[in-house]
Amino acid sequence: MTRYIVVRLLDAIPTVLLVLTLVFIAMRILPGDPAVAALGDFATPEQREAFREKMGLNAPLWQQYLTFVVNSLTLDFGASMMNGRDVLGLIAYNLPYTIELTIASVLLGVLIGVPFGVWAATNPNRAPDSAMRGFSLIGYAVPDFYLGALLLIVFSLNLGWFPINGGGEGFLDRMHHVFLPALTLAFIKAAFLGRLTRTALLEVLGRDYIRTARAKGAREPRVIYRHGLRNALLPLTTGLGLTTLTALSGSVAIELVFNRPGLGKLLISAIAERDYAVIQGGIVVFALFVVAINLAMDLAYVLVDPRIRVS
């Protein structure tokens, strides 16, 4: 087991390097001159040259690459080209809001999706199953920014139950602020997880060991939860990882709609302002996040499946 974990950790290293390389290349082939973007159209060629020199843009490409990789790995992303603020500081301020949104939406998605899926799987081809199918169809079809706007209009503007924008201060207020955006993302996740739970559980319930469980006198709830759902957790773990990743990318649009701070919103405004340092830093952190989630998923398998644990 220790071996498995070590291998997974080592596996993550090339992934991180590859991600950094891709970010580096993407930033270099992006159209536009950072010096122009930062100093404006009226800067003199001398000023631009001085800017490039200062930013290290005149160094050979391989040297820029090395500096970039080393700086990224030490989380040194430099300063914003727009306002000179420390990029790491900007990320550190915004990241918790995105993490909070991601966790809340995944939790809500699991709480809605999994029981719904169990209900559908234990009543195949009957009303609950049809309801599940309809729900997941809508969940897949409705764009998150549209659903977000809809919820915002109904529950914040019309009913006034939830705040309209911002991230909130203090735990309760923050939970209050995160609820609607999280629910928006959770709706889509619940559709995905519900469908996945239904399929996985239905398959597991047809297995021989389920018949064995019934044959030794287990009652249905025990058969479904202890024997069925636990085995269905294997595919569900994969799904959970995937859906957490989509929560991250989904947060970009949702943070805009609900006008709340977050990594997605930071990135979007940085792209609009061509703030290369912030874009670079933001993407690297995003990518590290994705790698971390994948790693967490691999480790979750260990907890769920003894066949990985004991071999």
Next chain:
Amino acid sequence: MTPDLLRLTDVTIEFGSPKKPIRVVEGVSFSIGRGESVGLVGESGSGKSVTSLAIMRLIGGRVVQGRIEFEGRNLLDLPASALPEIRGRDIAMIFQEPMSSLNPLMTVGDQIGEALLLHGWRDRTKRRERTIEMLRLVGIPNAEGRLGAYPHQFSGGMRQRVMIAMAVACEPKLLIADEPTTALDVTIQAQVLDLMKTVRRELGMAILLISHDLGVIADVCERVVVMYAGRVVEEADIRTILTRPQHPYTRGLLRSVPRRGHEAERLYQIPGSVPPAGSIRQGCPFRDRCELAVSRCAEEMPPMFRFGPSQSAACWVTAAAEGVTQAGAAA
């Protein structure tokens, strides 16, 4: 005579939609006495597994007719909520596929322990002791050390031993074994069969052994019920079946068992195959493959004729040849 432990009377089972039912088992009757070991033999598709699952009420099909009485109680009348108390405690079952019949995420100790827990073994320490005792009984070396092992750490034969330990942990009165050795190597087969005999002797339970292999059944059972195309076609004690089979199908089965000293000969096979479920509407289901068939066989399903105190078979031709006229199942 002591009352039977299990008695099936005229059991008919259908699958498919109620509007277009497919009859898989028709009019099956047989009984098992306390501590008796009975074999249920037949080809694939003869309805033997369906019949055994119906006793546990674990089938997707419907029992549309008949009675399945266990200690005088008709199991078919019981509400679904009453079944878990019977399953595992009164009647236990082991299955053909030891590789897939154990939960891969639970330790074998927990799986055997669960059977005990479900039937009143509340005390954790006692449950653990009993689990170890059961693992020893089925011959698992280092029983105590293997409690925390997972099914994937066991071989097929060892898993079937675990299945047997789990099934007999609560000392059921009847153990149904559905092709318990079919998926195993021949050498392991013999070990598992010996184990079943040992366990039966130690715990004094009745066994219903389902197999397509008369050799396996002859090894373990005292009495045999032969099924063909969803019907019982012959029933007798094992000696009589082996020496004087009366149904042409049973004779065919016996002739297709390989025998020592006859290896050079081509093994007999019954021509044709089992008719698809529900396709026989009239007459004897075996007539198309039968060497003895006469015109009456196509018109009328033969009843069970009584050939002797412990033998009955459903064949017009052999009954006439033996001068048997009395219908009715063997005692």
